[in-house]
Amino acid sequence: xxxxxxxxxxxxxxxxxxxxxxxxxxxxxxxxxxxxxxxxxxxxxxxxxxxxxxxxxxxxxxxxxxxxxxxxxxxxxxxxxxxxxxxxxxxxxxxxxxxxxxxxxxxx
Amino acid sequence: xxxxxxxxxxxxxxxxxxxxxxxxxxxxxxxxxxxxxxxxxxxxxxxxxxxxxxxxxxxxxxxxxxxxxxxxxxxxxxxxxxxxxxxxxxxxxxxxxxxxxxxxxxxx
DNA sequence: CGGCATAATGCCTGTATCGGCATAGGGGAG
DNA sequence: CTCCCCTATGCCGATACAGGCATTATGCCG
Numbered sequence: 001x002x003x004x005x006x007x008x009x010x011x012x013x014x015x016x017x018x019x020x021x022x023x024x025x026x027x028x029x030x031x032x033x034x035x036x037x038x039x040x041x042x043x044x045x046x047x048x049x050x051x052x053x054x055x056x057x058x059x060x061x062x063x064x065x066x067x068x069x070x071x072x073x074x075x076x077x078x079x080x081x082x083x084x085x086x087x088x089x090x091x092x093x094x095x096x097x098x099x100x101x102x103x104x105x106x107x108x
Numbered sequence: 109x110x111x112x113x114x115x116x117x118x119x120x121x122x123x124x125x126x127x128x129x130x131x132x133x134x135x136x137x138x139x140x141x142x143x144x145x146x147x148x149x150x151x152x153x154x155x156x157x158x159x160x161x162x163x164x165x166x167x168x169x170x171x172x173x174x175x176x177x178x179x180x181x182x183x184x185x186x187x188x189x190x191x192x193x194x195x196x197x198x199x200x201x202x203x204x205x206x207x208x209x210x211x212x213x214x215x216x
Numbered sequence: 217c218g219g220c221a222t223a224a225t226g227c228c229t230g231t232a233t234c235g236g237c238a239t240a241g242g243g244g245a246g
Numbered sequence: 247c248t249c250c251c252c253t254a255t256g257c258c259g260a261t262a263c264a265g266g267c268a269t270t271a272t273g274c275c276g
Contacts (some may be wrong), residue, residue, distance in 0.1 A: 003141065006178050007215050009133055009134050009137070010130055012127070012195060012202070015201070015202065016124045016126075016128040017128030018124075019128075020122075020124040020125030020126075020127075021233090021234080022118055022121040023122070023234085026117050028110070029117070033111065038253075048236065049252085049253075049254095049255080050239090050253090051234080051235050051236075052253095053254055054234090055235095057146070057254075062205075063208075063209070071244065071252090072251070072253075073253090074252085078202065080205065082197050082204075085197060086198060087112075087120060089190050090123050090194060091116070093123070093190045093191065096118055096188065096190075097170075097187070101171070112241090129263090146223070147222085155265090156265070156266065157224090158265075158268095159266075161223060161224055162224085162265080163265095164223095165224075179222090180222050180223075180272065181222070185244090218275105219275090219276085220274080220275080221265090221272100221274075222272085222274095223270105224269100226267105226268090226269075227266105227267090227268085227269095228265105228266085229266090230265095230269105231264080231265105232261090232262085233249080233263100234259105234261080235259100235261105236259090236260105237257090238248085238254075238255105239254100241253085241254070241255090242253085244250085244251080245248105245249090245251100246249080246250100
């Protein structure tokens with residue numbers, strides 16, 4: 001890390017804030033699982049069209065997803081697999097944290 | 109990832125939301141750099157005492173930092189080094205993303 | 217015990233943002 | 247050109263939360 005600049009802090013927290021919204025994190029997961037045209041996303045998530053469009057717009061602006069136009073449809077794909085890796089690490093952190101709390105209760 | 113449960117989505121986004129606040133991300137960085145008693149943190153960040161206390165409280169509740177009481181002082185330490193790894197990945201993602209956009213401009 | 221330092225909490229306000237409804241833009245098919 | 251479908255955006259109400267001020271809680275020392 002080596003002391004991040006304020007600009008980097010701002011950028012990184014902006015990135016994390018995107019994933020900090022359950023709807024958007026959900027979208028990232030759905031998109032990663034293929035079949036990511038908007039109709040399918042609406043169907044699988046139950047989000048309204050406008051909601052979906054906004055969130056996808058934000059994800060795209062940050063470069064987390066790419067959009068590919070097919071006529072008047074839009075196909076979304078995840079841009080960078082590292083996002084998935086980050087989620088994986090976050091998951092492991094959570095599990096470890098809970099496991100440690102559990103253990104500390106058992107010992108005490 | 110393999111299709112995360114709604115509960116996991118909620119937990120993960122909660123974690124990301126913590127880092128999504130510049131003040132808290134800043135704190136995590138400062139704490140990682142050692143010397144993390146509250147007075148020092150106030151000094152280095154310029155945050156007010158109440159603000160600091162609240163943010164540290166949230167980080168602690170999520171298990172991102174640990175607090176060790178020394179008399180009436182509090183020493184904060186980062187709990188899990190994986191958080192740093194996550195920041196590192198996020199940084200690399202950002203750089204890659206910007207580099208790609210730059211390249212695409214040069215080619216076009 | 218009474219003052220003093222440090223940390224946590226109640227209360228409050230301002231601001232950001234989620235997310236719905238309605239509307240506008242833009243590309244096919246007739 | 248016109249209708250229709252899909253997506254994006256303006257507007258707005260509700261809600262969440264940052265962050266300040268004042269107060270309280272907690273542990274130190276005289």
